[in-house]
Amino acid sequence: MTKWLPFPIRVHPLFVLLALLCIVTGYFMEIATLFGIVLIHELGHAAAAKNFGWKIREIQLLPFGGVAVVDHAGNVPAKEELIVAAAGPLQNAAMVAFAWVMMWVGVGEAAWWEYFIRANMMVALFNLMPILPLDGGKMLLSACGCFLTITAISPTGICVF
Ligand SMILES: [Zn+2]
Numbered sequence: 001m002t003k004w005l006p007f008p009i010r011v012h013p014l015f016v017l018l019a020l021l022c023i024v025t026g027y028f029m030e031i032a033t034l035f036g037i038v039l040i041h042e043l044g045h046a047a048a049a050k051n052f053g054w055k056i057r058e059i060q061l062l063p064f065g066g067v068a069v070v071d072h073a074g075n076v077p078a079k080e081e082l083i084v085a086a087a088g089p090l091q092n093a094a095m096v097a098f099a100w101v102m103m104w105v106g107v108g109e110a111a112w113w114e115y116f117i118r119a120n121m122m123v124a125l126f127n128l129m130p131i132l133p134l135d136g137g138k139m140l141l142s143a144c145g146c147f148l149t150i151t152a153i154s155p156t157g158i159c160v161f
Pocket residue numbers: 041042045088089127135
């Protein structure tokens with residue numbers, strides 16, 4: 001649990017196991033970079049949610065990614081949902097832009113920045129797939145709420161008009 005954020009960051013035991021496996025096999029920088037990218041991605045969601053006054057329960061780092069757990073009981077405007085869902089991939093876009101600037105200026109190793117850009121794009125593109133509970137699925141569902149009159153939303157996340 002962290003003291004420097006108003007919510008805890010929890011790391012799943014399998015994530016720790018995966019990290020240890022990467023360290024043993026010599027991929028420490030790769031897993032540390034991915035850990036940082038996923039954490040910044042989730043902090044983007046949390047910052048947007050906090051901006052709208054949502055209560056953030058915690059950020060979870062799982063073996064396959066991360067989750068910002070928020071309390072809003074599904075009763076927030078679709079526009080807010082859309083912005084909060086988009087905030088994670090936008091963090092990845094910002095990190096890619098930052099990496100391009102660092103490469104252009106000549107700070108650090110170009111090979112590491114190239115890995116950093118590829119990892120960011122992988123995380124962003126995976127999250128933008130239009131599948132729930134990924135960001136793309138949430139954005140699609142929220143867009144349905146922004147632009148259409150929805151009378152019901154099925155448990156599968158498919159808009160029913
Ligand atoms: Zn996300």
